[in-house]
Amino acid sequence: MTSFDFVWNKQGSVNGKVLARKRKKPAESNEGGSKKLENILQKNKVHEKPNVDKFKKDVALPNPPISKKKVPFKNTRKLVNLEQNTPPENPLENDSKRLVKRKKKKDKLAAAELLRLGQKPTPVPNQDRIQHSLFSEKHRTKNISNISGASVVEQVFSSDRTFSYLDIHKYIVSNLEKNNFTTLTNVQEKAIPVILKGGNVLIRSQTGSGKTLAYTVPIVDALQSITPRLERNQGVQALIIVPTRELALQTHEIISKICTFQWVVIGHLCGGENRNTEKSRLRKGVHILVATPGRLLDHILHTSSFKVNNVRCLVLDEADRLLDMGFKKDIIKIVQELDQSKKNCEYDPLALLRGETPKEKSEEVDCDDLYCLRNPKSPKRQVVLLSATLTKGIAELAEFTMKEHTYIDALDESSNINPDHMVIPKTVRQEYMITFVKHRLFTLASVLVAKSKENCKILVFMATSQMVDYHYQLFSNYLAKMPINRGKVKSGDVLLLDEGGESDDEEEIVMDAQFFKLHGSMEQSKRKEEFSGFRKAKRGILLCTDVAARGIDVPQADYVIQYTGPQTDEDYLHRVGRTGRVDRTGTALIFLTHDEQEYVTHLQKHKVFLKERNSSEFSNHLCDLMEEVEEEKAASALQRRFEEAVSKDKELYKLACFAHSSWSRFYNSYPAKLRNIFNFQMVNLGHYVTSFAIKDTPSHVAKVVRGQVANVEPKRLNRKLAIHEDDQPRRPKQAPKRKINSISLRTSEYSSGLDFKKKKKKN
Numbered sequence: 133m134t135s136f137d138f139v140w141n142k143q144g145s146v147n148g149k150v151l152a153r154k155r156k157k158p159a160e161s162n163e164g165g166s167k168k169l170e171n172i173l174q175k176n177k178v179h180e181k182p183n184v185d186k187f188k189k190d191v192a193l194p195n196p197p198i199s200k201k202k203v204p205f206k207n208t209r210k211l212v213n214l215e216q217n218t219p220p221e222n223p224l225e226n227d228s229k230r231l232v233k234r235k236k237k238k239d240k241l242a243a244a245e246l247l248r249l250g251q252k253p254t255p256v257p258n259q260d261r262i263q264h265s266l267f268s269e270k271h272r273t274k275n276i277s278n279i280s281g282a283s284v285v286e287q288v289f290s291s292d293r294t295f296s297y298l299d300i301h302k303y304i305v306s307n308l309e310k311n312n313f314t315t316l317t318n319v320q321e322k323a324i325p326v327i328l329k330g331g332n333v334l335i336r337s338q339t340g341s342g343k344t345l346a347y348t349v350p351i352v353d354a355l356q357s358i359t360p361r362l363e364r365n366q367g368v369q370a371l372i373i374v375p376t377r378e379l380a381l382q383t384h385e386i387i388s389k390i391c392t393f394q395w396v397v398i399g400h401l402c403g404g405e406n407r408n409t410e411k412s413r414l415r416k417g418v419h420i421l422v423a424t425p426g427r428l429l430d431h432i433l434h435t436s437s438f439k440v441n442n443v444r445c446l447v448l449d450e451a452d453r454l455l456d457m458g459f460k461k462d463i464i465k466i467v468q469e470l471d472q473s474k475k476n477c478e479y480d481p482l483a484l485l486r487g488e489t490p491k492e493k494s495e496e497v498d499c500d501d502l503y504c505l506r507n508p509k510s511p512k513r514q515v516v517l518l519s520a521t522l523t524k525g526i527a528e529l530a531e532f533t534m535k536e537h538t539y540i541d542a543l544d545e546s547s548n549i550n551p552d553h554m555v556i557p558k559t560v561r562q563e564y565m566i567t568f569v570k571h572r573l574f575t576l577a578s579v580l581v582a583k584s585k586e587n588c589k590i591l592v593f594m595a596t597s598q599m600v601d602y603h604y605q606l607f608s609n610y611l612a613k614m615p616i617n618r619g620k621v622k623s624g625d626v627l628l629l630d631e632g633g634e635s636d637d638e639e640e641i642v643m644d645a646q647f648f649k650l651h652g653s654m655e656q657s658k659r660k661e662e663f664s665g666f667r668k669a670k671r672g673i674l675l676c677t678d679v680a681a682r683g684i685d686v687p688q689a690d691y692v693i694q695y696t697g698p699q700t701d702e703d704y705l706h707r708v709g710r711t712g713r714v715d716r717t718g719t720a721l722i723f724l725t726h727d728e729q730e731y732v733t734h735l736q737k738h739k740v741f742l743k744e745r746n747s748s749e750f751s752n753h754l755c756d757l758m759e760e761v762e763e764e765k766a767a768s769a770l771q772r773r774f775e776e777a778v779s780k781d782k783e784l785y786k787l788a789c790f791a792h793s794s795w796s797r798f799y800n801s802y803p804a805k806l807r808n809i810f811n812f813q814m815v816n817l818g819h820y821v822t823s824f825a826i827k828d829t830p831s832h833v834a835k836v837v838r839g840q841v842a843n844v845e846p847k848r849l850n851r852k853l854a855i856h857e858d859d860q861p862r863r864p865k866q867a868p869k870r871k872i873n874s875i876s877l878r879t880s881e882y883s884s885g886l887d888f889k890k891k892k893k894k895n
């Protein structure tokens with residue numbers, strides 16, 4: 133008699149003990165059970181099909197906990213012919229057993245060898261054991277409706293007019309042509325003639341439309357035309373204020389390209405640079421000065437040789453940013469200082485004795501027909517404000533800095549722009565991707581891998597400096613490099629490919645793109661090095677904060693990722709605007725969670741329409757990377773790699789904790805306008821901890837950040853305590869409680885780099 137008995141593993145685990153139960157004879161037929169048996173037999177390719185009808189009579193099928201999921205053969209049930217005590221022939225099973233045997237033999241030999249060398253053998257990890265909980269969250273729905281519409285379109289070039297059409301020096305035209313600037317962009321065509329006439333202007337045009345040349349060309353042309361030629365001791369004639377150091381250097385570079393007149397001197401001042409070098413540069417004399425507000429004000433107030441009484445052109449580039457970053461006070465103070473120094477200079481006691489008032493004197497030298505910048509004696513000061521976004525703040529600034537002005541908009545007069553509408557270059561393809569929180573990290577990694585294979589130059593915007601530091605470290609060390617054996621040990625103990633002979637520690641470089649980082653807390657020299665490295669690189673990935681969102685021009689950047697949502701709509705526009713510059717094509721992708729999907733609808737109100745991108749589109753790259761066939765396994769393997777790295781590497785663990793903590797502070801500080809979309813109350817901090825590859829609970833992470841965990845040193849360790857009081861029980865210092873608002877989080881990005889000295893209180 134051939135009868136089969138059913139034996140299954142209760143936990144569905146290969147490692148667990150096999151529970152054998154002999155079933156009683158069936159009381160009634162068990163049709164469903166027989167079908168299942170047939171299926172199992174077929175699945176497992178048992179060559180000799182047993183007599184199922186007979187079996188039905190003989191054996192009652194149990195109701196084992198059959199999972200609806202597809203699970204590998206060895207995890208479900210095993211058929212054993214108890215009577216003959218020989219398993220049914222299964223080639224797969226035989227193969228795997230053979231491989232296990234071979235692997236065990238190899239391990240034994242290796243262990244013996246290690247023992248001989250006096251080392252401890254390390255256990256081989258059982259990969260199958262770890263079924264990551266990454267995919268437990270499967271019930272979220274997307275509800276984004278009507279995501280197409282007509283966005284506001286601005287033309288970059290509207291005619292064939294060239295720079296030679298303008299009334300400027302022929303050398304400037306030839307310098308421009310040498311740099312491939314021949315045709316005037318729309319904004320240049322509208323703005324340059326007005327600025328050349330000396331008018332105050334407020335300019336709005338979309339990102340990457342050439343606003344920088346719109347004001348630098350007239351300035352250079354005016355200063356080179358002054359006769360007799362400008363002397364260095366005549367001081368600053370044109371002052372250009374920009375919000376970030378990178379933008380200051382970039383603007384300086386552009387002016388140097390078009391201004392080859394030896395007698396016109398260009399300089400820059402920005403936080404983080406050597407103050408004494410700047411001082412001596414100012415003492416020698418500079419005519420066109422590009423500066424960030426903090427450092428500029430510091431020199432105005434403390435460098436006696438720095439004179440600003442001759443400034444006849446003031447440019448505020450990215451004017452709205454200069455206001456909303458807490459620079460408002462600095463800008464107001466700078467403008468007041470310019471006015472004051474002019475007045476001081478005009479103070480002439482002899483003229484007063486003669487009965488002349490300063491006003492009359494001003495009128496005497498004023499010549500309306502001459503551009504004030506061409507006339508060193510002109511009492512007028514021209515003001516130029518520029519931005520891609522107009523905010524209420526700009527209107528205030530315009531009112532404060534100039535009496536009257538011309539408004540120049542690069543959009544056609546016919547297109548009625550509503551102040552709520554955002555104008556984004558039509559060459560930028562805007563996309564969003566909705567991911568589960570736990571999937572964010574490996575999804576970002578898979579997008580980066582996929583895009584770097586396509587030779588893209590990528591910018592990834594993150595919320596905080598700590599996030600940038602952490603992801604930079606993680607990706608450079610654990611994504612760009614992978615263990616050679618990563619895809620070889622699979623399915624439990626079964627070694628599928630074991631001929632390579634490589635050690636488990638050996639790594640190979642799997643990404644062809646280098647990682648760079650940029651944020652406001654970096655040292656200036658490092659900041660310069662990283663940014664210029666990224667600009668020069670043929671392909672690369674720049675992880676950055678919003679410090680790179682304004683004005684930065686990397687023409688080849690063709691992919692922008694917003695890993696964390698922007699805090700304002702203007703930030704969205706400027707981040708996206710780092711790609712698709714001057715009619716080049718580019719793509720901007722924003723990562724959103726299910727709770728944040730409303731942001732897509734929010735953008736529609738501003739006439740911005742995004743297309744959906746599915747994360748599974750990048751999964752084949754993830755599978756390739758991890759040498760896995762299934763997407764989930766590849767994702768789990770990568771997440772596991774990150775988590776293991778974070779838990780083993782103390783420095784990385786600390787970075788991860790600080791990154792998570794800074795992220796949660798950032799997320800908690802969204803302005804009221806967006807707080808219903810990026811809602812901290814809705815956040816599952818535990819899931820976000822996974823998205824930082826941390827295996828601990830959020831409360832433990834918070835303790836690490838506060839320095840309350842014994843074996844993890846706080847990041848900013850007090851060196852004095854560490855050196856002198858090592859033997860005493862050290863009480864970790866708690867950071868003072870601070871009111872957090874979005875400005876305080878972001879202003880550090882734009883600080884002048886100078887230490888703020890507290891005034892001593894008088895007793």
Ligand SMILES: Nc1ncnc2c1ncn2[C@@H]1O[C@H](COP(=O)(O)OP(=O)(O)OP(=O)(O)O)[C@@H](O)[C@H]1O
Pocket residue numbers: 312313314315316317320337338339340341342343344345519520682683684685687709713714
């Ligand atoms: N007339 C032109 N022809 C071709 N390219 C140009 C021209 N003018 C400027 N460019 C190029 O266009 C790019 C963008 O210029 P620019 O940085 O001035 O833009 P922007 O409007 O100031 O952008 P943002 O608002 O982002 O600061 C630069 O790479 C610049 O070299």
